[in-house]
Amino acid sequence: MIEDKAAASRRNFLKAAGVLVATSAVGAKAIAAGQTRVEQSGTTPPKAGDHFDVIVIGGGMAGLTAARDCALRGMKTLVLEARNRIGGRTFTSEYGGKRVELGGTWIHWxxxxxxxxxxRYGLSISETPGAMADTSAWITGGKLKSAPSMELWPKIGEAMAEYCNVDEWGGRLVFPRPYEPFLEREKVRQWDxxxxxxxxxxxxxxxxxxxxLNIQFTINCHNDPRKGAFIDMLRWWVLGDSDMALMFDKIARFKIYEGTSALAHAIIGDGDAQLLLSTPVASVSSEGGRNVLTTTRGDHYTADAVICAVPQNVLSSIKFTPGLSQQKMRAAEAGHTGIGVKCYVHIKQKVGKWIGMAPYPNPITQIWTEQERDDGTLLVCFGPPGGLDQNDEEQVQQAVRQLIPGADVVAVMGYEWALDPYSKGTWCWYRPEMFSESLEALRAPEGSIFFASADSATGWRGFIDGAIQSGVESSHAVHEYLNKGKRS
Incomplete structure (x- = not known):
């Protein structure tokens, strides 16, 4: 195993959420480390005390989409982002001259x-080789097995179909129109x-x-499957056309060739929304339709409307006056289950298009080929919380060798999303009864404060698609709210 200062520096750099690696010129603006504002051409940089039509808290995909759409509708818009980069839980970096996605990755048409x-922005698509693996390895009963994927996955698909077939229609009677999740509210509540x-x-x-099946559930909820809600698996199944292969295509195969950061930059560059980086919001005080946002530095900005676009697990870290609804706060304080590990592991061996799996509580749940390289294989690795220290290469090598005996780890890189105070987790998966009890509350505006997040989308919740959906919907709601008085 190779350990050098460069590898250690890269780990520290990524752990500290350092420089965003710019990946495209498509409407993008480069952001340097420590830079605290992005200025749009022809605009005056915002300063403390400025008033806006709408202020968006959070520069992830939901917040960026909401800000762009508000700006394009003529609203004076400001985005306050806590980190020194945009993108939220998406984060494009680089390893060995090629892009890697440390956070949200996969999309589908x-x-x-x-x-x-x-x-819209002319981006292109690439594929993850391991999503169509030739060979699968898995641990069961403490033993390692291997087989051609075409022999194994149809059997998993049959079992998953049985698992999700709660109504003799593959869950479609529970979610007849999945983007309207409560059409059959009592059926949803029953299975939730x-x-x-x-x-x-x-x-x-x-x-x-x-x-x-335990393996699939552990990676999906990114936690102990005893903590994850069955209803979210049923929702994924219906959105995936009630087919294992199609669902896997939609959640883990296709990605943006230029990187998710290229999309983030394209969105914020399209319009004249202003952006302040390294500007965490500490509190929001609302009275008489006027909102005062106070940053952790003590600066104040005011707005007629606010879009809070932070993750569910972060919502309770902002003080709202008056306080948010009890349902919203209960969900925020409980948090979703997605707090596991995602990292990349470079090994010397060439394993081809391969996927490895192990049930909870093994330190690696799933690991598959991300890049076939001249100097080995780059694998993308997922594990439950507390099982794998991605900063301990010796431990990672031992875990990888459970699935690839004799594997030699060259380097490990990743980002600790659960430790990041502005994410406190990875993708969203609800706990039992959270879907029925909290989804509508998390989405509901409170006065002139609106909410947008991948964690409260009605469609592909927890995905980039859900974040953008939420941003689109919140910007429309704010436009309606601010123009209501003008039309009457």
Missing amino acids: SQGFVWNEVT RLSLTERMGQLKLTPEMRDL
């Missing part, structure tokens, strides 16, 4: 909101009571198939 943005593990306990499965 059936995800209409993000696909519209990709075509179960965890992923509890639903599996209702089926007669072999121990091996139980392990193989």
Whole structure:
């Protein structure tokens, strides 16, 4: 195993959420480390005390989309982003001369909101080799097995279809129109009571198939599947056309060739919304339709409307006066389950198009080929919380060798999203009953404060598509709110 100062420096750099690696010239503006503002051509940089029609808290995909659409509708718009980069839980970096996505990655043409943005800005698509793996390896009963993927995955697909077939229609009677998730509210509530593990306990499965399904549930909820809600798996299944191969294509195969950061820059560059980086918001005080936002530095900005576009797990870190609804705060304080590990592992061996899997609580849940390289293979690795220290290359090598005996780790890189105070986790997966009890509350505006997040989207919640959907909807709602008096 190779360990050098350069590798250590890269780990520290990524852990500290350093410089954004610019990946495209498509409407982009380079952001240097420590830079605290991005100035749009022809505008005066914002200063403390300035008033805006709308202020957006958070420069992730939801916030950027909301800000662009507000600005394009003629609203004076400001984005306050806590980090020194945009993109939120998407983060394009570089390893060995090639792009890697440290956060949100995959998209699909059936995800209409993000696909519209990709075509709007002329971005292109690449594929993850391991998503169509030739060979699969898995641990079951403490033993390592291997087989051609075409022999294994159809069997997993059959078991998943049985698991999700709660209504003899593959869940489609529970979610007849999945972007309108409460058309069958009582059916949703019925199945929302179960965890992923509890639903599996209702089926007669072999121990091996139980392990193989456990693997899928662990990576999906990015946690112990006993903590994740079954209803979210059912929702993914319906959105994935009730087919394992199609669902996998939609969640883990296709990505933006230029990088998710290229999309983020294109969105914020399209319009005249202003952006301040390294500007965390500490509090929002609302009275008489006027909102005062105070940053952690003590600067104040005012707005007629606010779009709060921070993740669910971060919402409770901002003080709102008056306080937010009890339902909203309960969901924020409980948090979603996505707090696991994602990292990249470079090994000397060439394993081709390969995927490896192990059930909870193994330190690696799934790991597959991200790049086939001249000097080995770059693998993308996912694990549950507390199982893998991505900063300990010796531990990573031991974990990888459980699935690839004799593997030699060259380097490990990743980003610790659960430790980042502005994300406190990865993608969103709800806990049992959170869907029924909290989704509508998390989406609901409170006075002149509106909310946008991938974590509260009605469609592909937890995905880039859901973030953009939420941003589009919140900007429209703010426009309606601010113009209501003008039309009356």
